[in-house]
Amino acid sequence: MIKVKRALISVSDKTGLIDLARVLAKNNVEIISTGGTARAIREAGIDVKEISEFTGFPEILDGRVKTLHPFIYGGILYKRDNPSHLQQVSQHNICQIDLVVVNLYPFEKVFFSDGATDDELIENIDIGGPSMIRASAKNWKFVCVVVNPDFYPVIIEEIEKNGGISETTSKKCAAEVFHTTSYYDWLISRYFDRDRQVDFSETVGFYYKKIDQLRYGENPHQKAAWYRRADKKKQWKQLQGKQLSFNNILDMESAYRIAHEFEQPACCIIKHNNPCGAATGRSVKTAFEKALKTDPLSAFGGIIGINRQLDSETADIIKEIFFEVIIAPSFSKEAVDILSKKENLRLIEMPCIEIGDFEIKGTSAGILLQTFDNINWDNLEVKTKRKPTEEELEALKFSMIICKHVRSNAIVLGTTDQVVGIGAGQMSRFDSTRVAVMKMKDNFKEKITPLVMASDAFFPFPDSIEVAAEAGVSAIIQPGGSLKDREVIEVCDKKGISMVFSGIRHFRH
Secondary structure (H helix, E strand, O other), rough: OEEEOOEEEEEOOOOHHHHHHHHHHHHHEEEEEEEEHHHHHHHHOOOOOEHHHHOOOOOOOOEEEEOOHHHHHHHHHOOOHHHHHHHHHHHHOOOOOOEEEEOOOHHHHHHOOOOOHHHHHOOOOOOHHHHHHHHHHHHHOOOOEEEEEEHHHHHHHHHHHOOOOOHHHHHHHHHHHHHHHHHHHHHHHHHHOOOOOOOOOOOOOEEEEEEEEEEOOOOOOOOEEEEEEEEOOOEEEEEEEOOOHHHHHHHHHHEEEEEOOOOOEEEEEEEEEEEEEEOOOOHHHHHHHHHHOOOOOOOOOOEEEEEEEEEEHHHHHOOOOOEEEEEEEOOOOOHHHHOOOOOOEEEEEOOOOOOOEEEEOOOOOEEEOOOOOOOHHHHOOEEEOOOOOHHHHHHHHOOOHHHOOOOOOOOEOOOOEEEEEEOOOOOHHHHHHHHHHHHHHOOOOOOOOEEEEOOOOOOOOHHHHHHHEEEEEEEEEEOOOOHHHHHHHHHHHHOOOOOEEOOOOOOOO
16 A cells, blocks of 8 residues: 655646545645646645745756656655665655656647647657656556546545555556557657658557447457547548448448549449449539449448538439448538438548558558558550550549459459449459459440450450450550560450550559
8 A cells, every 4th residue: 555645746637636636635645746737736725835845946947847856756766665765865855755646748739739830849748747657657566656637536535545545556557657658759759750751660659549439340249449540630520320330431441542533523332342333523423323333233232432522412312222321521411411311321521531651451460561552654555556545545544543442353344434344352363354344244235435444463364355355345454564464465466455564563452
């Protein structure tokens, strides 16, 4: 049991401060404090001694130096059962400090405030606070340190009932210190790293803040929770609908990323983390209608991503079909009114999409980091006798943008502004090509011109080209790099198909 005779209190967040101070005063605990905290305690009619009076040294450098003093650290760090320590503190007239209540300068609040200057951020990097709470946590058997007001009720209860604080509670409080300082230092490091490129250093750390405890994970027997990067602001708002599920969130991310690949109005419909429809158009309504036509059967129960405000015209069509989620930069009032009748439909408003530095994939032993998959159009190289027309080249670029978001092996059939067939996640490229053609034939009876094909990786054999030619494909884009490239190109020349090498593979596992 830690008997509390003297407490040092210095807090930025004054939640619960006075209740705690009153209990300490009632139990004859001497309170020493700093600046604004001392003033708040004094104004509540509670006796308090200023740090400068305790140390005999004034606060200096605009408060940058106030608790960094041997009287403070000696009083915190000495072991009460060590004769040598006892002799030294007695020799130097150091008084024991049994309870340290400190929360740090609000760096996080300033970090997320709009327009915060470098000077403001620097001045909110706490120096004495982290040092003091780490020192206290190190000596937890003799000193209890509290950094979170949520712990105040426990401290109050133990002092009132038992006359002191248990070692069990003190150890829990010490653990909270190192959680707090590690996050605090990480956020400061993110500030200093803002302009640094991803360098995949020897060690890497991330902090995430919980958004929601999910009902379950990918399947009902799996537990799950949703977190956001702790150095990013929450960007989205749910306007209506049920709680988002684990799978909703993954699909929502994919749908919105694809929609935002395009400058013009665009729509993507995702099912099981693969696009089953994607299109651009002069309006959101046109884009949605074309995306839906790609594969209306698969779109049932899917997630819609749109890169413009969702209007009432489009909402009128959507309301007739079952969808799980719609994510868009905004929703018109009329659109919300129309869709409000579908109570379970989640409407997610996200004004902007911030991709970040890299993406993370988990493994049983750790994580994999990689930069995001971007397309470089500068390396396109025509390999066939026939060059693609301007219209075909536009269709090839559109189809490849969608293709890089499809699970490997990925084949996309498309035209200038619409996907017409997708083969996703097959174990052979030949099967993916046949699936894409099958999907197109199921949903498009009219002739599509131009009809092009995009492949996320090279063709190991010319068999897929034969299937594409029979389906009416006139141009193909692929990375190239197969031992059979020559044979593939020869078949394209024979069939009158234009083939473009991009030089970049786009596997998505």
